[in-house]
Every structure is written in C-alpha cells, then in structure tokens.
Amino acid sequence: MHISDFSADIRDRIQWTREKVAKLHAELPANQLVVWTAGNVSERVEGEDLFVIKPSGVRYDELEPGKMVVCDLDGNKIDDDTSKGLNPSSDTAAHAYVYRHMSEVGGVVHTHSPYATAFSAVRKPIPCVLTMIADEFGGEIPVGPFAIIGDDSIGRGIVETLKSSRSPAVLMANHGPFTVGQDATAAVKAAVMVEEVAKTVAIANSLGEVVPVESEAIDNLWERYQNVYGQN
Numbered sequence: 001m002h003i004s005d006f007s008a009d010i011r012d013r014i015q016w017t018r019e020k021v022a023k024l025h026a027e028l029p030a031n032q033l034v035v036w037t038a039g040n041v042s043e044r045v046e047g048e049d050l051f052v053i054k055p056s057g058v059r060y061d062e063l064e065p066g067k068m069v070v071c072d073l074d075g076n077k078i079d080d081d082t083s084k085g086l087n088p089s090s091d092t093a094a095h096a097y098v099y100r101h102m103s104e105v106g107g108v109v110h111t112h113s114p115y116a117t118a119f120s121a122v123r124k125p126i127p128c129v130l131t132m133i134a135d136e137f138g139g140e141i142p143v144g145p146f147a148i149i150g151d152d153s154i155g156r157g158i159v160e161t162l163k164s165s166r167s168p169a170v171l172m173a174n175h176g177p178f179t180v181g182q183d184a185t186a187a188v189k190a191a192v193m194v195e196e197v198a199k200t201v202a203i204a205n206s207l208g209e210v211v212p213v214e215s216e217a218i219d220n221l222w223e224r225y226q227n228v229y230g231q232n
C-alpha cells in the first residue's frame with residue numbers, strides 16, 4: 001500500500017507521528033543514552049496497524065521527519081515515500097513484535113546507555129533499592145534472555161519478561177535496555193530513568209550492600225507515582 005492510498009486523516013496522523021519520533025530521537029544523545037547511530041525510538045500511529053521508526057545506521061543529526069520509516073505491525077516498511085534504500089532500524093522486528101503482543105504499548109525505545117547496559121552485561125536485574133525505582137518501575141528492573149538481532153527473538157524476550165512485571169524496562173542480556181510506554185515520550189522517559197537508577201545503584205554497590213525497599217512501600221510508592229504525582 002502506498003502512503004497516498006490512506007485517507008487524509010490517517011496521513012495527518014502518520015505525519016504527526018513522524019515529527020514526534022524524529023524529535024524524540026534527539027533526546028537519546030542529549031541524555032547521553034547513545035553514541036553514534038546506536039539506539040532507536042518508535043511509536044504506533046494512533047488507531048492504525050502502523051508504526052514509525054528511525055532508519056538504520058543514520059546519524060542522529062540527520063533524523064528529520066521525512067526520513068522516519070513507516071512500517072506495518074509485521075515490521076515491513078510500507079511504500080512511505082522514503083527512498084527504497086532507506087531501511088528501517090535493525091530492531092524493527094523487535095518493536096513490531098511488542099506492538100503485536102502488547103496492545104497497551106504505544107512506544108518502544110532501545111538504547112545502549114552505559115550503566116544500564118553494564119547490568120545487561122552481567123545479567124543482573126537492577127534491584128528496587130530506591131524510591132525512584134519503585135515509582136517508575138514498580139519493583140526490580142528485570143533481565144531478559146539473550147536474543148539475536150534482526151528477527152523477532154528480541155521482541156519475544158521483551159514481551160515474555162515484561163508481561164510478568166510492572167517495569168516498563170527490560171535489560172536484554174548482553175545487549176542493553178528496551179523500554180516501553182503508552183507512547184514514545186513515556187518510553188523515552190523510562191529509558192532516561194533506567195540509566196539514572198542504574199548509575200546510582202552501580203555507585204551504591206561500590207559503597208556497600210544496597211538495602212531493598214520493602215514490598216509494601218514499593219506498592220505504595222508505585223501507586224502514588226502512577227496515579228497522584230504531577231498534574232492531572
């Protein structure tokens with residue numbers, strides 16, 4: 001299907017999503033979550049079986065809306081008016097798998113942020129030892145299985161792990177963090193937060209034995225942060 005076959009309303013939603021996803025990519029280097037072309041952000045096109053993701057291996061300062069690739073939920077690039085040679089991210093199949101199996105997810109992010117990725121390298125979850133971890137992640141941040149890049153193995157590992165957790169972040173073994181959210185902004189926020197808490201916990205580990213937050217307190221903190229914190 002060519003992009004011009006969609007109604008004007010859907011084309012508008014695709015365009016807004018492209019603009020948003022392009023802009024959000026700038027948050028990854030700005031928050032020191034990626035180097036060079038590592039990492040990726042995607043977002044569902046609201047109400048459609050489509051999502052927008054960055055092209056593979058393109059420098060962050062070149063990621064303008066017109067270069068954002070539009071894919072169906074099988075991870076196939078549609079005829080989206082980008083050049084034929086502009087391939088979607090190498091993690092497209094993983095993002096597509098998440099969208100197919102987690103209907104509540106509207107955004108997915110992957111980074112190689114150094115502290116979170118260090119936990120991936122040693123395959124250790126980030127324990128819930130800070131109120132910030134309870135707030136955002138609702139418990140420990142889990143480790144997912146080792147999975148090869150390119151097919152839906154990573155997606156299966158993300159979904160398997162996150163289905164049994166409140167965490168919007170999973171540390172894929174020997175790879176790095178993948179985060180999800182109701183939209184791409186929420187997934188980017190989770191990517192920023194996972195790096196921040198990974199750094200603090202790594203420092204804490206060098207000072208002594210970390211102390212877990214009690215499970216009742218974790219529930220209270222999570223409930224408050226998810227439902228009361230901020231502006232309504």
Ligand SMILES: O=C(CO)[C@@H](O)[C@H](O)COP(=O)(O)O
Pocket residue numbers: 037038039040055056057058088089090091110112149
């Ligand atoms: O983890 C990997 C590859 O090792 C990727 O996530 C890269 O970090 C970004 O790839 P593209 O999105 O540019 O294809």
